[in-house]
Amino acid sequence: MTIQTQALPKLAVWKFASCDGCQLTLLNCEDELMALAGEVQIAYFPEATRAVVEGPYDVSLVEGSVTTPEEIERIGQVREMSRNVVTIGACATSGGIQALRNFGDIAEFRSVVYAHPEYLSTLARSTPISAHVDVDFELRGCPINKHQLLEVLAAYIQRRKPRIPTYSVCVECKRRGAVCVAVANGTPCLGPVTQAGCGALCPAFARGCYGCFGPQDSPNTAAMSDRLISLGMADDEVMRIYRTFNAASEPFRRESERHEPARDEEALT
Amino acid sequence: MDAEMRVLDLLGLQGLIDTLRARGYAVVGPTVRDGAIVHAPIATIDDLPRGWGDDQDAAHYRLRRRADDALFGFAAGAQSPKPVLFPAEELIWRGRRTGEEFTVNEDGAERAGDEGPYALLGVRSCDLHALAIHDVVLLGRDHVDVRYAARRAGAFVVAVTCTAPGGTCFCASMGTGPRPDAGYDLALTELLDDGPHRFLVEVGTPRGEEVLAEVPTTSAPAHDVRAADDAVAWSVAHMGRTLDTDGIKEVLYANAESPRWDDVASLCLACTNCTLVCPTCFCTSVEDVADLTGDVAERRRVWDSCFSEDFSYIHGGAIRPEIRSRYRQWITHKLASWQDQFGMSGCVGCGRCITWCPAAIDITAEAAALRWTPQPAAGRS
Amino acid sequence: MSMVEHLHRAGTSPETLADPMRPRRYRIAHTRQDTRDTFTLELEPTEGPPLAYRPGQFTMLDAFGVGEVPISISGDPARGGPLEQTIRDVGVVTHALITAPVGTLLGVRGPFGTSWDVSLGAGGDVVFIAGGIGFPPLRPALLELISERDRYGRVVLLYGVRTPEDIIFGDELRSWAHDHGIVVGVTVDNGQHAWRGKVGLVTQLIPRAGFDPRNTTAFVCGPEVMMRFSAAALADRGVRPSRIRMSMERNMKCGVGLCGHCQLRELFVCVDGPVLTYDRLAPLLSSREL
Numbered sequence: 001m002t003i004q005t006q007a008l009p010k011l012a013v014w015k016f017a018s019c020d021g022c023q024l025t026l027l028n029c030e031d032e033l034m035a036l037a038g039e040v041q042i043a044y045f046p047e048a049t050r051a052v053v054e055g056p057y058d059v060s061l062v063e064g065s066v067t068t069p070e071e072i073e074r075i076g077q078v079r080e081m082s083r084n085v086v087t088i089g090a091c092a093t094s095g096g097i098q099a100l101r102n103f104g105d106i107a108e109f110r111s112v113v114y115a116h117p118e119y120l121s122t123l124a125r126s127t128p129i130s131a132h133v134d135v136d137f138e139l140r141g142c143p144i145n146k147h148q149l150l151e152v153l154a155a156y157i158q159r160r161k162p163r164i165p166t167y168s169v170c171v172e173c174k175r176r177g178a179v180c181v182a183v184a185n186g187t188p189c190l191g192p193v194t195q196a197g198c199g200a201l202c203p204a205f206a207r208g209c210y211g212c213f214g215p216q217d218s219p220n221t222a223a224m225s226d227r228l229i230s231l232g233m234a235d236d237e238v239m240r241i242y243r244t245f246n247a248a249s250e251p252f253r254r255e256s257e258r259h260e261p262a263r264d265e266e267a268l269t
Numbered sequence: 270m271d272a273e274m275r276v277l278d279l280l281g282l283q284g285l286i287d288t289l290r291a292r293g294y295a296v297v298g299p300t301v302r303d304g305a306i307v308h309a310p311i312a313t314i315d316d317l318p319r320g321w322g323d324d325q326d327a328a329h330y331r332l333r334r335r336a337d338d339a340l341f342g343f344a345a346g347a348q349s350p351k352p353v354l355f356p357a358e359e360l361i362w363r364g365r366r367t368g369e370e371f372t373v374n375e376d377g378a379e380r381a382g383d384e385g386p387y388a389l390l391g392v393r394s395c396d397l398h399a400l401a402i403h404d405v406v407l408l409g410r411d412h413v414d415v416r417y418a419a420r421r422a423g424a425f426v427v428a429v430t431c432t433a434p435g436g437t438c439f440c441a442s443m444g445t446g447p448r449p450d451a452g453y454d455l456a457l458t459e460l461l462d463d464g465p466h467r468f469l470v471e472v473g474t475p476r477g478e479e480v481l482a483e484v485p486t487t488s489a490p491a492h493d494v495r496a497a498d499d500a501v502a503w504s505v506a507h508m509g510r511t512l513d514t515d516g517i518k519e520v521l522y523a524n525a526e527s528p529r530w531d532d533v534a535s536l537c538l539a540c541t542n543c544t545l546v547c548p549t550c551f552c553t554s555v556e557d558v559a560d561l562t563g564d565v566a567e568r569r570r571v572w573d574s575c576f577s578e579d580f581s582y583i584h585g586g587a588i589r590p591e592i593r594s595r596y597r598q599w600i601t602h603k604l605a606s607w608q609d610q611f612g613m614s615g616c617v618g619c620g621r622c623i624t625w626c627p628a629a630i631d632i633t634a635e636a637a638a639l640r641w642t643p644q645p646a647a648g649r650s
Numbered sequence: 651m652s653m654v655e656h657l658h659r660a661g662t663s664p665e666t667l668a669d670p671m672r673p674r675r676y677r678i679a680h681t682r683q684d685t686r687d688t689f690t691l692e693l694e695p696t697e698g699p700p701l702a703y704r705p706g707q708f709t710m711l712d713a714f715g716v717g718e719v720p721i722s723i724s725g726d727p728a729r730g731g732p733l734e735q736t737i738r739d740v741g742v743v744t745h746a747l748i749t750a751p752v753g754t755l756l757g758v759r760g761p762f763g764t765s766w767d768v769s770l771g772a773g774g775d776v777v778f779i780a781g782g783i784g785f786p787p788l789r790p791a792l793l794e795l796i797s798e799r800d801r802y803g804r805v806v807l808l809y810g811v812r813t814p815e816d817i818i819f820g821d822e823l824r825s826w827a828h829d830h831g832i833v834v835g836v837t838v839d840n841g842q843h844a845w846r847g848k849v850g851l852v853t854q855l856i857p858r859a860g861f862d863p864r865n866t867t868a869f870v871c872g873p874e875v876m877m878r879f880s881a882a883a884l885a886d887r888g889v890r891p892s893r894i895r896m897s898m899e900r901n902m903k904c905g906v907g908l909c910g911h912c913q914l915r916e917l918f919v920c921v922d923g924p925v926l927t928y929d930r931l932a933p934l935l936s937s938r939e940l
Binding site: 361362364366369370371373376378406407410411412413414415418522525526551552553554555557559563564565566568570573575580581582583584585588589590591594597598601602605606609610 | 667668669670671672673675677714715716717718740741751753754755757873899900901903904906907908909910911913915916918921937938939940
């Protein structure tokens, strides 16, 4: 048993600024967890076990974004201890919902929210892991999809690249036979510019896509915004639809800034 | 088949469904779901979209109540029967590895043969032509899609004349409708006038005749035959769109470097919807799925689209990284190179790519624009 | 034509149709490292006869659970021994193929596609132009030519690679030149490491290759841009475009014309190609991203 355990790849799960939802996706694997336990040694995973196995680790799953000076230091250490760094979820991959701070004034937030802001050491921007260290693979989603996570883990166990498609949510929507909510109901939907991975969950339940998986590989966000406006959205609503879980991803950030009301005023003056 | 035309009333239509089911067919037909006409298993005429019509335009689809009780009073639904015979995802094979060995121990073709046979009820002429195109593409060449073959071989087709063309329909320009002309076992034309709610029935095959013999019908009076002709004429006159097919292949080939592609690309979301609702688009990919150990693996055939970047990927990058080249590929294939490949157009004028494009791009408008766009000199920079 | 007629033409009923997507199993008999990133596998069928193929054809090679890729056949079609396939380590599947231990079973589908038809060059001069990993697919054609060497006039092989270390089949090149009178010209992009040969583009070797353009058949395989310039240079010198044959590379998922990925306007590269003539390709290669 000991010999076998030593031969298994060592998996670590790290948390940065995040809600734990993506780590929970791993715990929610249930049926597959036993199989996983047979294939990897879960060496560091505070959410699941107090046992700690020393690094280095073969695969480090990193949840969360970098928002404090301490986290910058810690992600550097994780990188040094890990053969492969895989980010899991929108926070780790694009900065997460907390990257909304990037569009505001952190000093002002701090003074409004905290009684003693002087105790607080935080960064002006929430940034993805890749802004600080090399990342081997970025798994999208808020939260990540269980099947995609298992595919990524299988890929690293089998020493191959993960097979994660980068096309739009519409592909999954049509494959599952859902009716397009934008066309058949006029519901604003970010599906056309968003990467697949969720299985078109929201459109299948008559909701528009919220863009949880971030931009697809060829996101024509300008054309998307024109359509949203033609469906009756106001400019500031268009700005906000891009500013959710992947607000700081480049294509969504740029597009949201094109629709900032302040910017319109500047343009007018 | 020049069999005598018959007339079927609502009870007769129910009888037809019952007969098909009794003969072991899984009857699939139009029904209302999530604000659209979709295909689903049908057991009774109450499952059909009675009294529903639709309004269609570019990027726009809405069901609306009709003033009558028509069962087929709508234009092309959200999908053709394509997903029934050529599903979005299916198993090719599943295998197991033991050490250096592997065995293929489940074959998707066997599974495909076990599903049916299907009876497709309410197939429109556009979609019937699309089916004939798929027969050529998937069965008519050296290599055959055996899973499609297994489903297709047993399928029974009840076509229905389109008497309510939509705003994006142009089958009349493509010569593919609105009246089914071939490829059906039975064809119905719904008659809604002062008389009883009824259907003129045309028989297309001996198998169709055999089934119809088990259903209560009456001989078709001349005025019903005329009424069906009138309904078709009305339909032809009410197509929402037209596409000029004259010399279209040459137009597209000559326009490979047209500035028009940049205009379309500025609108195109590269979302793939047009290809995934198209009844003739047949491009697929394979997906490999393995368990954690990699010892159990399966290969699946899934719908793919020339609008995805990965579609043309070879080592070193995509052949068509730009959206303009992807749109050019799609429309050129559909209207031009399809002719060279299969001796027919790849477009049947169903209008779905227009209706279901979230960016309201219109193949008929693009084809017309290319026809009238001055052509730049050929050649590369 | 009706559905039934199509099935009839395919020669059978749906129940007995051969599934072109189902692989045959082959065992890796030998793996040879040719260069730092290129390997040749020798494969033997687990059941049935060896694969009969024509030079220029390819197979779809499957690493279990990893995936499938099109790979050209690089062996001697006349020898009938194991199936030889030369693979460069460029992606997930190719990596799995070259690192699989000897004895591993691989899935093989094919052979697919058109052939070089090298005998079309008999009675005249023949020029082979290879770029990098484009050389292995030409090897069966060269071997076929050598087996009937006296039917051909001057035979030239121009071969461009990145560095001297990337030269594949180097020993064979020498023996072909020495024993079979083939004029071999090799050029590299990067000529460090004490390289005393030519440095530059393979097209620069064409003017001095000494063939008679009016009676030459050319076989070109390599990166698309290299093939385009080579074919244009050959045509400029007077080689008829219909006698310039090139092997095209496109994304392929099925190899049998069903998946649609490899389309080049009206061509399905997997069944209409990969070997195609320049007169047919020239108009298609003149548009970017077609």
